[in-house]
Amino acid sequence: MAFRFGMAWVVAKKDLLQFRRNRYIIFTLLLTPLLLSVLMPVISITPVAPLFEDNGDFNYIALHRPETYFNLNETGLPPGEFPYLNRYYVDSADLNYCSANNSVIVNSTVKDGLIMRSVIESSHLSGVFIKDSFILNSTVEGSSLINCTVVNSTLSDTMKRDSRLYDSTEPGQITLTDYISLMVDSMLFMFILIPAIVPTIIASYSFIGEKTGKTLEPVLATPVSDSELFAGKAMAIFIPTMLATLVSFVLFSLLIDILTAPLVGRILLPDMKWMIAMLITAPLFCIMAIELNVFVSAKVNDVRAAQQIGGSVVLPVVVLFVMMSMGMVKSSVFMLLLLSLAVFLIDAAVFGLAMKMFKRERILVDWR
Amino acid sequence: MIHIEGLTRRFGSLTAVDSVHLDVNDGEVFGLLGPNGAGKTTLVRMLACLILPTEGTATINGMSIEEDRGLIREKIGYLPEVPGLYEDLTPAQNLRFFGELHGIPRERLESRIDELLEEFSLSRRRNDAVSTLSKGMKQKLAIARTIIHEPSVIFLDEPTSGLDPEARVMVREVISGLRDEGRIIFLNTHNLDEAEKLCDRIGIFNGRILAVGSPDELSKGLWGERTVFRLLDGSVGEDIIGAIRGIDGILDVSVERAMDSTLLKVSSARPDEVSPQVVRVLAEAGLSVAEVRRESHTLEEVYHRIITGEVD
Numbered sequence: 017m018a019f020r021f022g023m024a025w026v027v028a029k030k031d032l033l034q035f036r037r038n039r040y041i042i043f044t045l046l047l048t049p050l051l052l053s054v055l056m057p058v059i060s061i062t063p064v065a066p067l068f069e070d071n072g073d074f075n076y077i078a079l080h081r082p083e084t085y086f087n088l089n090e091t092g093l094p095p096g097e098f099p100y101l102n103r104y105y106v107d108s109a110d111l112n113y114c115s116a117n118n119s120v121i122v123n124s125t126v127k128d129g130l131i132m133r134s135v136i137e138s139s140h141l142s143g144v145f146i147k148d149s150f151i152l153n154s155t156v157e158g159s160s161l162i163n164c165t166v167v168n169s170t171l172s173d174t175m176k177r178d179s180r181l182y183d184s185t186e187p188g189q190i191t192l193t194d195y196i197s198l199m200v201d202s203m204l205f206m207f208i209l210i211p212a213i214v215p216t217i218i219a220s221y222s223f224i225g226e227k228t229g230k231t232l233e234p235v236l237a238t239p240v241s242d243s244e245l246f247a248g249k250a251m252a253i254f255i256p257t258m259l260a261t262l263v264s265f266v267l268f269s270l271l272i273d274i275l276t277a278p279l280v281g282r283i284l285l286p287d288m289k290w291m292i293a294m295l296i297t298a299p300l301f302c303i304m305a306i307e308l309n310v311f312v313s314a315k316v317n318d319v320r321a322a323q324q325i326g327g328s329v330v331l332p333v334v335v336l337f338v339m340m341s342m343g344m345v346k347s348s349v350f351m352l353l354l355l356s357l358a359v360f361l362i363d364a365a366v367f368g369l370a371m372k373m374f375k376r377e378r379i380l381v382d383w384r
Numbered sequence: 385m386i387h388i389e390g391l392t393r394r395f396g397s398l399t400a401v402d403s404v405h406l407d408v409n410d411g412e413v414f415g416l417l418g419p420n421g422a423g424k425t426t427l428v429r430m431l432a433c434l435i436l437p438t439e440g441t442a443t444i445n446g447m448s449i450e451e452d453r454g455l456i457r458e459k460i461g462y463l464p465e466v467p468g469l470y471e472d473l474t475p476a477q478n479l480r481f482f483g484e485l486h487g488i489p490r491e492r493l494e495s496r497i498d499e500l501l502e503e504f505s506l507s508r509r510r511n512d513a514v515s516t517l518s519k520g521m522k523q524k525l526a527i528a529r530t531i532i533h534e535p536s537v538i539f540l541d542e543p544t545s546g547l548d549p550e551a552r553v554m555v556r557e558v559i560s561g562l563r564d565e566g567r568i569i570f571l572n573t574h575n576l577d578e579a580e581k582l583c584d585r586i587g588i589f590n591g592r593i594l595a596v597g598s599p600d601e602l603s604k605g606l607w608g609e610r611t612v613f614r615l616l617d618g619s620v621g622e623d624i625i626g627a628i629r630g631i632d633g634i635l636d637v638s639v640e641r642a643m644d645s646t647l648l649k650v651s652s653a654r655p656d657e658v659s660p661q662v663v664r665v666l667a668e669a670g671l672s673v674a675e676v677r678r679e680s681h682t683l684e685e686v687y688h689r690i691i692t693g694e695v696d
Contacts, residue, residue: 230466230468234464234529
């Protein structure tokens with residue numbers, strides 16, 4: 017017999033009506049993801065944002081700017097093995113073993129030395145002890161910083177104390193943008209968990225409810241076919257689940273953008289990765305959860321037992337979530353597509369088995 | 385018309401329904417009477433195209449229960465033993481769901497729902513949750529649901545089981561109403577009284593059909609009619625009973641002690657011929673007959689003796 021969508025829709029409508037009358041189901045169904053979508057950004061972004069915030073404006077004037085400079089090009093290096101530069105303006109120089117004080121060093125390379133109360137710009141420093149200075153657009157390696165302000169620079173292998181970094185990177189310490197991206201990414205799997213968990217709650221009522229109320233038998237005596245009945249019941253679970261997921265996602269995106277846009281200077285969500293996760297991966301997980309619940313429903317008579325067992329569908333997602341949090345897996349468009357493909361293959365394989373389980377004869381004879 | 389030919393259903397090693405042959409005619413109320421666990425539900429489920437037979441076949445209005453399952457389900461109404469109403473929905477919503485499953489056009493469906501709720505006196509409760517209805521009301525609603533698409537064949541599985549006497553009467557009235565509309569009603573029951581009151585024909589069933597006939601035919605066919613002789617004095621000795629048994633045409637003889645008399649019950653297919661001979665034997669034995677009256681066997685007697693295997 018050909019599949020009649022209208023027939024499946026009749027079944028779905030009835031189930032949705034039942035959910036509406038069971039307000040507590042709808043309550044748990046919608047509240048959890050919605051709460052999650054509001055709480056997650058607030059919990060994970062708000063407390064850390066101040067850590068990255070400016071500690072007040074800094075300005076060049078406030079630095080120990082000397083009133084007069086010697087120009088290194090004009091004066092030449094001061095004599096001695098260990099030249100001492102005080103109030104020098106150094107441009108495009110190669111300095112080895114020097115000590116600079118109250119100076120400005122631009123476009124230069126400094127290797128081993130001591131720099132205090134100076135401004136360093138667009139330079140490369142290595143093995144230098146730097147104190148009370150301002151470093152801009154530079155790279156610093158194997159050095160020590162004390163009470164310095166570093167802007168838009170790259171630090172590596174450098175010890176620092178009482179120093180402040182602005183838009184600078186150093187290994188082992190991530191930038192605000194990286195941090196926020198990581199936080200937002202880790203929540204991606206939370207959003208795949210929703211469509212894997214919510215169907216378990218609804219399906220346990222939808223299938224076990226029919227079973228314990230013995231309401232399926234009269235329905236089976238009507239012209240509705242097995243596949244139409246299954247599709248109808250699946251739709252009634254799929255629609256509210258995906259609605260809850262997507263509404264939560266929209267809320268979540270808005271909140272993330274509102275919280276992070278001022279910090280990172282751009283809109284983070286939605287991006288390609290999230291779109292794939294929400295529109296492909298999540299629905300596939302939802303279908304997997306529904307199919308699994310048909311099996312569970314055939315075997316148990318108790319809503320709680322069904323939820324317990326049906327909940328195991330989330331285990332692979334939880335594993336991924338944990339691996340992501342530990343940095344073992346990084347979510348990417350490719351990884352999500354791969355995951356989606358895997359879940360799709362499972363869905364397809366389980367579909368045949370679920371349909372076999374969802375036959376009139378089996379429902380009446382084998383379902384206990 | 386329902387035509388059943390050698391219908392058998394096994395579950396593993398258990399044979400629930402064993403080679404049933406039966407015809408049920410249009411406009412007939414047929415009662416399948418049997419103990420719990422006799423396989424009545426399995427037989428009806430096969431006829432309602434819910435499960436497949438292991439062997440044999442059946443047709444409903446010419447349609448095969450194996451090949452025309454979809455078509456048959458459009459034409460039949462089936463009320464399972466547990467009514468299975470959606471308790472959290474209203475009566476109207478329950479009826480609407482089933483009406484839509486049967487593809488009744490929307491406008492026709494709404495008027496049909498009104499009509500049924502009115503007919504079954506449920507209009508006042510149309511928007512209450514089914515869980516708040518009494519058991520009798522629920523059963524009426526379940527019957528309304530079963531006939532919403534005006535099926536020509538209706539299967540009712542134990543429609544009055546678990547109901548209080550008042551609700552039972554209520555449901556029986558509904559079923560007699562359906563009978564008057566000329567449909568085939570196939571009624572599963574273990575309630576003798578119900579079968580006797582509602583059914584045109586009864587099949588006594590315990591895995592197989594043990595006897596079929598109208599309630600009257602069943603009781604008369606086995607033991608004929610029974611004549612009760614009330615004797616005022618003395619006891620009826622074995623010799624007298626032996627003599628009566630010896631009369632040609634006697635099927636069964638039993639003796640019961642009443643308060644002030646003895647009741648001699650004689651079953652025979654030809655009571656008019658046999659009774660004078662019995663009176664003669666009694667008179668010759670010096671017993672005075674105070675009263676002679678005709679009595680029919682109750683369905684209960686017939687049923688018990690068939691089910692317990694006292695008669696074949």
